[in-house]
Amino acid sequence: xxxxxxxxxxxxxxxxxxxxxxxxxxxxxxxxxxxxxxxxxxxxxxxxxxxxxxxxxxxxxxxxxxxxxxxxxxxxxxxxxxxxxxxxxxxxxxxxxxxxxxxxxxxxxxxxxxxxxxxxxxxxxxxxxxxxxxxxxxxxxxxxxxxxxxxxxxxxxxxxxxxxxxxxxxxxxxxxxxxxxxxxxxxxxxxxxxxxxxxxxxxxxxxxxxxxxxxxxxxxxxxxxxxxxxxxxxxxxxxxxxxxxxxxxxxxxxxxxxxxxxxxxxxxxxxxxxxxxxxxxxxxxxxxxxxxxxxxxxxxxxxxxxxxxxxxxxxxxxxxxxxxxxxxxxxxxxxxxxxxxxxxxxxxxxxxxxxxxxxxxxxxxxxxxxxxxxxxxxxxxxxxxxxxxxxxxxxxxxxxxxxxxxxxxxxxxxxxxxxxxxxxxxxxxxxxxxxxxxxxxxxxxxxxxxxxxxxxxxxxxxxxxxxxxxxxxxxxxxxxxxxxxxxxxxxxxxxx
Numbered sequence: 001x002x003x004x005x006x007x008x009x010x011x012x013x014x015x016x017x018x019x020x021x022x023x024x025x026x027x028x029x030x031x032x033x034x035x036x037x038x039x040x041x042x043x044x045x046x047x048x049x050x051x052x053x054x055x056x057x058x059x060x061x062x063x064x065x066x067x068x069x070x071x072x073x074x075x076x077x078x079x080x081x082x083x084x085x086x087x088x089x090x091x092x093x094x095x096x097x098x099x100x101x102x103x104x105x106x107x108x109x110x111x112x113x114x115x116x117x118x119x120x121x122x123x124x125x126x127x128x129x130x131x132x133x134x135x136x137x138x139x140x141x142x143x144x145x146x147x148x149x150x151x152x153x154x155x156x157x158x159x160x161x162x163x164x165x166x167x168x169x170x171x172x173x174x175x176x177x178x179x180x181x182x183x184x185x186x187x188x189x190x191x192x193x194x195x196x197x198x199x200x201x202x203x204x205x206x207x208x209x210x211x212x213x214x215x216x217x218x219x220x221x222x223x224x225x226x227x228x229x230x231x232x233x234x235x236x237x238x239x240x241x242x243x244x245x246x247x248x249x250x251x252x253x254x255x256x257x258x259x260x261x262x263x264x265x266x267x268x269x270x271x272x273x274x275x276x277x278x279x280x281x282x283x284x285x286x287x288x289x290x291x292x293x294x295x296x297x298x299x300x301x302x303x304x305x306x307x308x309x310x311x312x313x314x315x316x317x318x319x320x321x322x323x324x325x326x327x328x329x330x331x332x333x334x335x336x337x338x339x340x341x342x343x344x345x346x347x348x349x350x351x352x353x354x355x356x357x358x359x360x361x362x363x364x365x366x367x368x369x370x371x372x373x374x375x376x377x378x379x380x381x382x383x384x385x386x387x388x389x390x391x392x393x394x395x396x397x398x399x400x401x402x403x404x405x406x407x408x409x410x411x412x413x414x415x416x417x418x419x420x421x422x423x424x425x426x427x428x429x430x431x432x433x434x435x436x437x438x439x440x441x442x443x444x445x446x447x448x449x450x451x452x453x454x455x456x457x458x459x460x461x462x463x464x465x466x467x468x469x470x471x472x473x474x475x476x477x478x479x480x481x482x483x484x485x486x487x488x489x490x491x492x493x494x495x496x
Contacts, residue, residue, distance in 0.1 A: 002493075004383055007398070007486030008043040012329025014278045014379075019415050020386050023379035023468060030278070032470065034331050036374040038302070039324055044400065046483040047374045047475070048333060050367040051359040054350060057085055057094050061352035064343045065109030067116035073346045074130055076116060078107045079356065084118060086130055094358075097128060098136050106292060106341075108151045108240045112160060117176055119162060121151040127176050143169060143179045143187060151292070152240050154201035156208040157222040159185075163198035166190045168210065173223075186224050192217055192231060199291075200237035204250045204260055205269060211237035211252065213291070216260070218269070232260075233271040238291035244305070246298045246325070251305055253296055256280055257323060275323060279330045282321065287312045297344050299362065306333070306349060308342055316340060316354070336367050366478055374482070375474035380415050382468040383492050389465040393491030397426065397458040403483035411462065412470040420472070426458050465495050 006029055014022060014030035022030055031037075040046035059079040066073050075087040077094065082101035085094035101107075105120035115129030117139065124147070125139040141148035141162060152163035160171040169187040172178035179185050191198060191210060200211035208219040210229075213236045221227040235254040237243045243252040249259040249272075257276040262269055276283065286294075290310035295317070297306045303326040308317040318335040335351070337359065342351040349361040359368060366372060383390060399405045406427045410420050462469055473482060 002383070002491075004381075004489040004492060005486065006488070009045050009484070009486065010039050010043055010324075010327040010329055012039070012278070012324065012327065012331050015281055016278055019380050019417075020382070020468075023381045023470075024384060024386055026379055026381065030379060031331070032377040032379050034374075034376045035334050036372050037331055037376045039327055039329060039331070040400070040483055041485070042327065044483065044485040045376055046400075046403065047372060047481045049362045050364040050370075050372050051335070051337075051351065051361045052364040053368050054358045054360045055087065055092065055094055056358065057083075057356040059083065059356050060354045061340055061356060061358065062104060063106040063108070063120075064341050064350065064352050064358070065107075065116070066343060066345050067109060067111040069114050069130065074116075075343075075345050075350065076109060076118070076128065077341075077352065077358070078105075078118070078120065080104045084128070084136075086128070098126065106151065108153050110153045110155055110160070112155050112176055113174070117153065117160060119149075119151055119153050121149050123149075125153075125162065125176075137177065140177050141169075141179055143185070148179060150198070152198045152201045152211070154203060154208060156201075156203055156219075161201055161208065163191075163201065165197050166195045168198060168201075168219075183224070188227070188229075192229050200240045200243050200252075202243050202245065202250060204245060205248075205262060205267075207269075209243070209250060209260065211243060213238065214254070216252070232269070235271060238288075238294040240292075241295045241297075242291075244296050244298055246300070246305060251275075251296060253294060253307060253309070255283060255286070257305070257307070275325075275328070276330065279321070283309070285312045286310065293317060293341075295342055297342060297349055299349055301347055302362070303327075306342075308339070317342070317351075334373070336370050336373075365481070371476055371478040371480070373476040374480075375472065376482075376484075377473075378471040380412070380468040380470045381489075383489070385467075385494060387467060389467055389495040391465050391493050391495060392462040392469070392489050393493070394489075395460045395462050396488045396490065397460070398485045398487060399426075399458060400483035400485055404479070404481050405458075405483060406480045407473050407475045407482045408480075409460065410472040410474070412472060413464075413466045413468065415468055417470075462489075 009029050011028035011030035036048045038048045059081045064077040082103045084098040102122040105122045107120040110117045119125035127137045148164045148169045150163035167189045172181045172184040196212045202209045210217045216232045218230045237252050249261045251259045256274040259272045287310045293310040295308040305323045307321040316338045318339040320333040338354040352358045
């Protein structure tokens with residue numbers, strides 16, 4: 001007989017290995033699938049937090065971002081009816097600041113000179129500074145009669161850079177409204193002799209990373225006298241929000257997640273291998289015609305990168321793939337709302353939907369009042385003998401009693417995914433709750449000082465002989481949750 005203990009469940013989802021290979025020797029312990037499940041305390045798993053309503057505007061939110069004014073983070077957004085709003089924390093509402101923009105034109109936002117430049121690729125970009133005498137000022141982005149219109153935008157070496165098709169324009173030093181001053185402002189036509197459109201501009205390690213859909217270049221220098229362009233890699237970015245810098249790496253999505261990073265004695269920049277190999281097939285249905293919707297956002301407090309991607313089967317961005325860069329693990333978050341856009345706000349992530357609602361993510365035990373539907377599936381565990389029958393004498397969950405553990409437990413057998421045995425409902429309330437045990441009452445009925453302790457282990461049984469078993473944990477009620485530290489199979493015996 002043998003015992004099998006699994007107390008490091010931090011592998012995340014793996015969709016490329018076969019059912020048999022995934023469960024033969026699960027180190028790391030990969031998951032067959034999950035929804036709304038996080039890695040908990042490095043080795044365990046737990047139901048994710050939900051979201052809560054932050055504020056609302058009268059129309060569908062199509063783009064959203066933050067900018068920095070001194071020590072303050074300021075949230076701004078655009079709606080599908082051509083309106084631009086800024087959040088006022090003293091009033092707790094979004095205040096209309098500009099209207100008359102092109103309907104349904106998504107904008108991007110770049111902090112500059114204590115304000116933000118807003119560009120939707122169709123209208124003239126404008127500069128907004130909350131509380132200024134003139135809060136909204138047009139950028140007058142044109143050069144000798146040629147309008148500069150684009151959503152790829154960045155501030156680099158004190159200048160505002162904006163793409164317009166395949167060309168890259170830059171403003172005069174320290175100005176957002178001067179695009180014509182000779183020997184100060186300028187442009188690079190058909191950037192690096194490539195007529196494809198620029199999709200993203202991001203600062204990285206003293207360079208300006210210039211992304212196209214299938215390439216990235218590094219621009220160095222501070223003005224036209226010493227600008228230099230280095231072709232760097234054959235990977236690009238789907239959108240202006242498809243690349244972010246986290247802990248010295250600039251992550252980008254180009255059919256998979258990659259990064260630019262520095263290494264070696266000379267701190268040379270190189271392109272990483274793909275981080276998303278284990279789930280690469282999940283990105284095969286990304287809708288490339290909606291590439292401008294793609295977002296990559298960091299949630300630094302949880303060491304995570306959230307990928308909001310437009311899938312062909314979904315008109316919204318409510319299926320979010322999450323990369324845990326400490327555990328190198330993938331899992332997914334599915335929201336019930338019709339999410340249209342999202343952004344980082346302070347230390348958290350805000351999302352917005354087609355009804356004009358803005359949500360604070362990772363902030364509630366529900367999705368704005370709706371239960372969090374969650375599930376987690378282990379691989380088919382074969383205990384190193386995939387083709388032999390074996391019996392399991394005892395099975396134990398180890399649960400963190402700090403949490404209210406209340407979930408359903410199912411079992412699948414012998415690599416068959418569509419045959420499910422209902423096993424049990426697991427309930428373990430939090431450790432601060434006292435459960436009165438009337439059967440063991442020690443004294444008379446007037447004595448009210450006796451309670452049973454709460455055990456964090458839950459024992460179940462697995463009947464019969466099986467080649468493999470798969471655990472499925474799930475719940476879809478507001479009272480249901482889980483914080484699983486690990487589990488054990490005791491006295492596993494091969495059948496003769």
